[in-house]
Amino acid sequence: MNRNCFPQLALGIALCAATVCAQEAPPKRRAALLTPAPKANLSQAELVALRAEKLAKPVFSNAAWHFDFDKARATARAEDKFLLVYFTRSYAP
Amino acid sequence: MLSTDEFAAWSKNVVLYLHNTSRVDDEPYPDLLRQKGGRAYPTVSFLDADGELVTQVGHVTPLEQLETALDRLRQWRRLTAAVAAGGGDQAKDLFVVELELGMLQFDEASERHRAFTFDADELATVTQRLTNLEVRSLLQPGTDAAVAGARFVALYRDARIPDSRDERAFWSATFASAVANKDTALFAELLEDLEGRKRDDPTMARTLERWTQQLEQLRADADASPAPASAATRGSTKTP
Numbered sequence: 531m532n533r534n535c536f537p538q539l540a541l542g543i544a545l546c547a548a549t550v551c552a553q554e555a556p557p558k559r560r561a562a563l564l565t566p567a568p569k570a571n572l573s574q575a576e577l578v579a580l581r582a583e584k585l586a587k588p589v590f591s592n593a594a595w596h597f598d599f600d601k602a603r604a605t606a607r608a609e610d611k612f613l614l615v616y617f618t619r620s621y622a623p
Numbered sequence: 624m625l626s627t628d629e630f631a632a633w634s635k636n637v638v639l640y641l642h643n644t645s646r647v648d649d650e651p652y653p654d655l656l657r658q659k660g661g662r663a664y665p666t667v668s669f670l671d672a673d674g675e676l677v678t679q680v681g682h683v684t685p686l687e688q689l690e691t692a693l694d695r696l697r698q699w700r701r702l703t704a705a706v707a708a709g710g711g712d713q714a715k716d717l718f719v720v721e722l723e724l725g726m727l728q729f730d731e732a733s734e735r736h737r738a739f740t741f742d743a744d745e746l747a748t749v750t751q752r753l754t755n756l757e758v759r760s761l762l763q764p765g766t767d768a769a770v771a772g773a774r775f776v777a778l779y780r781d782a783r784i785p786d787s788r789d790e791r792a793f794w795s796a797t798f799a800s801a802v803a804n805k806d807t808a809l810f811a812e813l814l815e816d817l818e819g820r821k822r823d824d825p826t827m828a829r830t831l832e833r834w835t836q837q838l839e840q841l842r843a844d845a846d847a848s849p850a851p852a853s854a855a856t857r858g859s860t861k862t863p
Contacts, residue, residue: 574648581645593631595639599652599674602640606672612696613670614637614689616625617656619644 577621584620630686636693637669669696678724695724715739722752729756754778755787762792772800776809791830798834807841814838 596602606613624630642655659668659676668679680692702717718735721727732753741749761771775797785793801810814834821827
């Protein structure tokens with residue numbers, strides 16, 4: 531390797547690390563990055579059960595959450611409001 | 624926050640939609656998070672009534688941040704209508720609101736801001752937002768590392784430090800640029816500056832300690848080897 535490549539290579543690696551760092555959530559509560567995907571091999575029945583468990587959480591009955599995107603959009607149009615979307619997942623913790 | 628009475632009361636101002644990625648086969652919009660620019664769970668975003676993304680507010684969001692974002696969005700909607708109706712005098716306000724809502728990419732924001740004259744306070748705000756956007760753009764994968772490193776140093780020299788979630792990445796990349804160029808003086812300057820800024824931040828203590836050790840190593844390396852090539856010869860492929 532040409533020795534003159536080293537500074538750029540080192541900087542590239544550092545920038546990659548900085549980019550990953552930049553994509554992380556604040557340290558108090560890290561968000562789960564989309565990739566890599568969890569490798570759990572859950573059956574459809576298990577996934578259905580996890581979904582039901584998630585949607586039944588008390589936090590989602592505290593306010594008028596929609597679980598259907600089409601209906602939520604229709605309501606937003608009818609009421610001339612913005613949608614506030616909370617993206618979560620039930621297939622993994 | 625979502626379970627509080629305060630959130631329940633405020634939520635009447637919007638339509639709440641919970642998107643749960645379940646991996647169940649009957650899921651109608653399995654890739655919605657990615658389609659709306661999300662990269663992690665959980666993500667909180669505002670969409671318009673057609674389902675188009677207007678702004679992403681973050682991962683875990685205090686209610687005050689949602690209130691501020693909604694106020695801005697309502698302002699943005701009023702200004703957009705006014706400018707579309709010929710209210711050109713409100714174009715600057717629209718630009719600032721779009722900047723604050725994170726609706727603009729760096730290139731577009733940098734181009735559009737030249738059309739306006741800002742007072743001192745506005746200019747400070749706009750410059751800070753542009754700095755945040757530029758740093759974000761430089762941190763994207765695929766950016767040439769040497770170009771990005773040089774730009775980070777230039778931003779630092781102009782006292783343009785991001786105040787966004789990219790701040791730590793900015794410092795890391797700027798230190799990395801100093802290391803890559805064997806610029807011990809710059810590394811020392813950065814460290815002294817950062818120590819002054821973050822002295823009372825316990826989350827930075829280990830990082831500062833690590834960079835202090837790295838500075839000592841850089842100085843030891845510099846003492847043990849001949850003086851680095853001058854700027855004019857740096858990058859030459861000739862062997863001695």
